[in-house]
Amino acid sequence: MATWLGLVVAMAALLVSALTAYVAYRHRREDVQTARVTAYFHWNVAFAKVSLGDGQEPVQVGYNLVVWNQGPASALRVGLVIMDTDGRVVDLAGVDEDEFPLDRLDGGGRYPVQFAARDKRYHGVRRYQAKLTWTDGNGRHEHVVPLRKGQTSL
Structure with missing residues (x-):
């Protein structure tokens, strides 16, 4: 059960990191095109x-x-x-x-x-x-x- 919970937390952290990177990329791209x-x-x-x-x-x-x-x-x-x-x-x-x-x-x-x-x-x-x-x-x-x-x- 603890392994399962650790895996879910790790996946959530990975998702948040990927989303943050995508948002930063979009903002930078908008700034460069402005x-x-x-x-x-x-x-x-x-x-x-x-x-x-x-x-x-x-x-x-x-x-x-x-x-x-x-x-x-x-x-x-x-x-x-x-x-x-x-x-x-x-x-x-x-x-x-x-x-x-x-x-x-x-x-x-x-x-x-x-x-x-x-x-x-x-x-x-x-x-x-x-x-x-x-x-x-x-x-x-x-x-x-x-x-x-x-x-x-x-």
Whole structure:
């Protein structure tokens, strides 16, 4: 009887060990396949001039919006939509129509965009939201990042 009980305990311990190893493997695999995409404002020391189009005067731009993949895996089909705090889409003059979604943003990769709104009512506005979408080894993701202009640099 004692041998039987010892065998059951040993089998249970083996099962728990195997399950723990499997869970650790899955977590590690998910981490390796994860892209963590975010966005931030980068303050430029020197201003750049950006054309707003339609014969408007160029505006001076002091910020770049940087899309950053902090994860180890590549982010595919990275989409970016800039919105004001009320959720209205803000059209950026420095972004071409077909620029987003980006095909690929590798782990650690950064993609800067000159931040100049075409609509003059946004000139001087400090708060925005960036809606980011991407696909990685764990599926499709969507993330909204609140943004505020300020003298920062990462």
